[in-house]
Amino acid sequence: MANRRDFLKQGALLAGAVAFTPNLAHSAAPLPINNTDDEAYWKLVREQFPLSKDRIFLNNGTLGPSPYGVIHEVQNDMLDVDTTGRYGGHDELAIEALAEFLNTKHTEISLTRNVTEGINIACWGLPLTKGDEVIMTNHEHVGHAVPWLNRAKLDGVVITVINLGKTADETLTNIKNAITKKTKVISVPHIPCTIGQILPVKAICELAKQNNIWSIIDGAHPPGMLVTDLKDLGCDVYISCCHKWMCGPKGTGFLYVSEAKRNQIQAYYGGGGVDTGWDMLSKPPILNGYAENGHRYFYGTQNYSMFKGITKAIEFQNQIGKAFIEKRVRALATYLQENLIKLSSNLEMLTPTEAISRGAQVSFKIKDREMTKLQIHCNEQHITTRYVAENNINCLRISTHIYNNQTEIDAFLTAVDKFIRL
Numbered sequence: 001m002a003n004r005r006d007f008l009k010q011g012a013l014l015a016g017a018v019a020f021t022p023n024l025a026h027s028a029a030p031l032p033i034n035n036t037d038d039e040a041y042w043k044l045v046r047e048q049f050p051l052s053k054d055r056i057f058l059n060n061g062t063l064g065p066s067p068y069g070v071i072h073e074v075q076n077d078m079l080d081v082d083t084t085g086r087y088g089g090h091d092e093l094a095i096e097a098l099a100e101f102l103n104t105k106h107t108e109i110s111l112t113r114n115v116t117e118g119i120n121i122a123c124w125g126l127p128l129t130k131g132d133e134v135i136m137t138n139h140e141h142v143g144h145a146v147p148w149l150n151r152a153k154l155d156g157v158v159i160t161v162i163n164l165g166k167t168a169d170e171t172l173t174n175i176k177n178a179i180t181k182k183t184k185v186i187s188v189p190h191i192p193c194t195i196g197q198i199l200p201v202k203a204i205c206e207l208a209k210q211n212n213i214w215s216i217i218d219g220a221h222p223p224g225m226l227v228t229d230l231k232d233l234g235c236d237v238y239i240s241c242c243h244k245w246m247c248g249p250k251g252t253g254f255l256y257v258s259e260a261k262r263n264q265i266q267a268y269y270g271g272g273g274v275d276t277g278w279d280m281l282s283k284p285p286i287l288n289g290y291a292e293n294g295h296r297y298f299y300g301t302q303n304y305s306m307f308k309g310i311t312k313a314i315e316f317q318n319q320i321g322k323a324f325i326e327k328r329v330r331a332l333a334t335y336l337q338e339n340l341i342k343l344s345s346n347l348e349m350l351t352p353t354e355a356i357s358r359g360a361q362v363s364f365k366i367k368d369r370e371m372t373k374l375q376i377h378c379n380e381q382h383i384t385t386r387y388v389a390e391n392n393i394n395c396l397r398i399s400t401h402i403y404n405n406q407t408e409i410d411a412f413l414t415a416v417d418k419f420i421r422l
């Protein structure tokens, strides 16, 4: 079995071999106000991205390329900061924009650098003691698994691993069956990094509430892919990033902590923004308390320009329309899945075919074939994919976002077909 770290090294070498000349001087013509679900409109959307035209990029699940508008916003603001010496502090506008985008209160949003950071804040802040049980899945990403494994190692919490089901109901049942008197947390992905399956998060959070259990959702993928309504989902904590499906600046993310639970999640990192007052001159020196909003969990000097890029990315998404994006990216993935299944009886489709469980990522493997080889084969045809080594799954994951189209998917299908026949 190939080691993912070795494979990433190999992938970097392969990627390094691709000639690439970014053209940031260029910017696209503005998108028309009215969106239309036809290829002419989606071609205009594609034009908004500097993404190389010599390559078919099917790995948005790892990193979402940004459109020109976002890149220029970040560039211009960085230039302004370095021209004027302006101290940006935090970006309240990005917090407001995220809150509206996710249908929640701005006081419930903290800005982070990535999903992993948000997971660590929640994982370490929860009031747990030795022997408390945490339910997770057999499809975790390192950024979700390792914080919890670390807490298990240092604090003695016990991790119970459930299998993902082939359907949403089966997954829910597996979680239900794993609950014991000691279960304190359900911490699961909304969409795992492995096979792109959408978990029934609303039902999982409801189940958690009924059993007085914390619901912590690793939401790395849904914002920007699916309409994500945090009020409706009802989780205690939701963690995501802006650098995947939202196509925002890289190294930006957010943590949602419901207002009702804020006072129970301890802030372990202190610093500018976290406190409600402190005094080093009183005897003894004191910390008054913690901010009554998301600032409780982020602190110090931040990259204000990057956060300005989040607002721009949300503007871009809103201009196209969240529901419209969801419909498009799901339609592309459905087309891909249906046609992959037709290619060969040796092709094992890992992403559920059940519509409610299928988003914009499709993962599969081919009987008795090493999927790293398929990734290399695709790379030779200038197609970028994601090999999944996590949890020994050994499959290929394909992401379809708004800049992709059916012609690109057809090219990928041809590449897979050729590989099967080798």
Ligand SMILES: Cc1ncc(COP(=O)(O)O)c(C=O)c1O
Binding pocket: 061, 062, 113, 114, 115, 116, 117, 141, 143, 144, 189, 191, 192, 193, 218, 220, 221, 241, 253
């Ligand atoms: C499901 C899932 N969780 C967590 C992460 C970690 O994200 P980040 O690199 O932003 O910390 C990823 C990244 O791919 C992911 O897919």
